[in-house]
Amino acid sequence: MAPVRVAVIAASSQVRTSLQTLVKALVEANPALEFLGSAADAETLVDCLAGSVPDVVVIDIEPDVSDALKTLFELAHAPPALVLLSAETDSDWILDAPPADALAILPRSAMPAEIVASIEAVAAGLCVLSPDILAKLLAERKPARETASGEPFEALTLREIEVLAMLADGLGNKEIARQLDISDNTVKFHLSSIFGKLGATNRTEAVMLGMRRGFIMV
The missing domain is CATH 1.10.10.10 (Winged helix-like DNA-binding domain superfamily/Winged helix DNA-binding domain)
Incomplete structure (x- = not known):
C-alpha cells in the first residue's frame, strides 16, 4: 500500500514549525506515513508540492477558512482529508457542509497525541469532532x-x-x-x-x- 501523504498549512511560522516537527516525528515512527511539506497558505503549498496531492492536510486556520481551502481543492485533483485547528471551534462555519469527506475539527489547544490520532483517523476515512462540537452539530440538525x-x-x-x-x-x-x-x-x-x-x-x-x-x- 502507498504511504499516507501528510502536509501542513499554518500562517504563523512558529505554529508551522511546531506542526511540522510533530508530523515528522509521527512519520518517523510510522512508515505508513510520508511528510510532503508545509507552507503558509494553500496556494503556496500546491506550488511547493509540484503536482503531488497530500492525503491529509493539517491546517491551523481562522474561521474565514473558505478561500484558502477552495484554492487548494481547485488546484488539486481530489480534496485531501483535513485536520482543522482553530481557536473558534464554536463558530457557525462549523455548521456548514464539511469541505472534505473526512475531516477533524480540533481546538488550537489540542494535545499532540490528539492531533496524531486525528491524522490517523481521517486517513482511514473517519471524522473526528470534540464532544462540544458534536453536541452543537446535533443540536442544530435535530428537529425540535x-x-x-x-x-x-x-x-x-x-x-x-x-x-x-x-x-x-x-x-x-x-x-x-x-x-x-x-x-x-x-x-x-x-x-x-x-x-x-x-x-x-x-x-x-x-x-x-x-x-x-x-x-x-x-
Missing part, C-alpha cells in the same frame, strides 16, 4: 422535540446524557465524578441542568423522563 403537553423541551448535551445514563445505573454524585474525572460541583451543575431541561424534580423522575424522550435506554 415536544413534551406530552405539546410544549418543546431542550435537548441534553452529550455530557448530560452521560450523567443521566449513570443516574439510571444508580450511581451517586461522587461515583459519577470519579468515572468522568470531574468535580462533585460539576456533577451537581450537570444534574441541575438536566432537571431543568427535562422538567424533573428528582433523580428518579429525571431517569424516567430521559427514557421516555429517548435520551437513554436501560
